Amino acid sequence: MALAKVAYAFNHLKQARQSRPVSETLPIVKLATTSSFARFWLIPRLTELEGTIQDLRIELVTSALNASLTSGEVDLAIRYGRGQWNDGEEESLFDESLCPVAKPELLAMHTQAVSLVQETPLLHTGDTTLWRAWMSHHGKRLTPKLSDRVMGDYAQAIEAAIAGLGIALWNPAIHSLDAFKGQLIPLDELSCPSPLKFYLLSKPGPAHTPPMKVRSRLRRLLKDDFTI
Numbered sequence: 001m002a003l004a005k006v007a008y009a010f011n012h013l014k015q016a017r018q019s020r021p022v023s024e025t026l027p028i029v030k031l032a033t034t035s036s037f038a039r040f041w042l043i044p045r046l047t048e049l050e051g052t053i054q055d056l057r058i059e060l061v062t063s064a065l066n067a068s069l070t071s072g073e074v075d076l077a078i079r080y081g082r083g084q085w086n087d088g089e090e091e092s093l094f095d096e097s098l099c100p101v102a103k104p105e106l107l108a109m110h111t112q113a114v115s116l117v118q119e120t121p122l123l124h125t126g127d128t129t130l131w132r133a134w135m136s137h138h139g140k141r142l143t144p145k146l147s148d149r150v151m152g153d154y155a156q157a158i159e160a161a162i163a164g165l166g167i168a169l170w171n172p173a174i175h176s177l178d179a180f181k182g183q184l185i186p187l188d189e190l191s192c193p194s195p196l197k198f199y200l201l202s203k204p205g206p207a208h209t210p211p212m213k214v215r216s217r218l219r220r221l222l223k224d225d226f227t228i
Helices: 002-018 035-050 113-119 129-137 154-162 210-227
Strands: 028-033 057-062 076-081 089-092 097-102 168-170 197-202
Touching: 028 035, 028 210, 035 057, 035 076, 035 154, 035 210, 076 210, 097 113, 097 129, 097 154, 129 168, 154 168, 197 210
Parallel strands: 028 057, 028 076
Antiparallel strands: 076 197, 089 197, 097 168
16 A cells, blocks of 8 residues: 555656646756755755746756856855855754764774874865964864865765775765765764855745745755655
């Protein structure tokens, strides 16, 4: 009976999508974010944000530069930082932490986790804010090494850790390590709070408008993820 209901629901959804006239144009919601957040969190949930029966289309704008809501360049933005951009209403999305991750082979070469971090090449984007915060939390001071590597973004740092090039700081709030099938081992006991967070920026507007629909659906997804 349950399978029959699921099959009916999928068939109903398929018919609803097909019944939309080809000439009908869906409203576009431009959402700016980082490429790493888009890859790990947003894209896997994009169809849910566009609606069970799709009533809008999200166009992702990924750039290292902050697209402006005030000027109308984008409708929504998800930015990473400390907040206070003065570009719309801000709300933090997650309680975020920093957890060192490395290849199992790399971990096996060290008996103490903290010494691993101090002696192994650190992977980051050129901004050492997170590593400095991690070191400070553990009573250490960041001392840059010639072997440290600057990567293009967070996703590249994770890929570099998988390749055994060093140790990266994983953000558990935006993705799990399940997809990497044991290629990365988290040092959970060395996790610490993150000084930077992801924020949703939006402009006030009626609840029925496409951007506010996306904001409402995003909040619901966050609530569902939290309760799992």
